[in-house]
Amino acid sequence: MTAFTAAVEVRLKHGVLDPEAETTARALERLGFELEDLRAADRYELDLEAEDADEARDRADEMAERLLANTTIHDYEVTVDQR
């Protein structure tokens, strides 16, 4: 078994309104920063032991599907690194 960290990034699907991100972007503009857009995402880092990176990814995928993301409104991305 090898120690991995699987990172799951969950973000709203393209086209789904994100009022928190819009509010944050407006606050940055009030501070004098120039920007065209701001997208926010939640990132979960899962430390786990697996036979290989593929297994670690499969398990993280399932966790994203079943809880971490709501696939009605979210896309997610999994990246796996050896710890």
Place this chain on the structure above:
Amino acid sequence: MTVSVIQFGGSNCDRDTVQALAHLGVDAALVWHEDGLPADTTGVVIPGGFSYGDYLRAGAMAARSPIMDDVRAAAEDGTPVLGICNGAQIGCESSLTPGAFTTNASARFQCEHVHCRVENADTPWTAAYDEGEVVELPIAHGEGRYEVDDDRLDELEADDRILFRYCDEEGNVTPEANPNGSKHSVAGVTGESAHVAVMMPHPERITLPDVGPTDGQGVLRAFADAVEA
């Protein structure tokens, strides 16, 4: 012969719901989620509140708690199930009903009375109303914006699964009368079968005559009718 009103840690409309049902002559009892659904349950309300502190997403944790397996099984057996507010978020998170409720377009918590138009009066929840009737209902939520992909929403509309839409006093569905930016102003939807439904407005808060109007009674009467049937 009891309607079970499920209490999670952080539920806060549970006792109001029991009181409102009792006013309508419906036998209702609080059920702590860890105790599971009692065998004599004739109906289920998933009440409003902030279960699990809205951790991860509103309703996400409660939707995955073991009692929801009981609720799904009861729903499949034909037991009426209603999710109100946080209960609506839980209903969608647990796939009892389609779509998702997410952050209001205003990015603010909104607590106000709104008007809703009855879109389909041919459900247990709306049988007391006429199609097109305008009812006054309170909302109190930060994450009530209904989201679902466009194709799915077309299907839901074609299948008459929209219960209520936000509207103005005259029943016009307009962007101004949509308090939270819900897609197509959807305020409530049914599951695969009409006896399962979720809605963001609170019928239990507008049922007792002591508080004022009683427009919400019709929704909760579904349980009285189910018990009689």
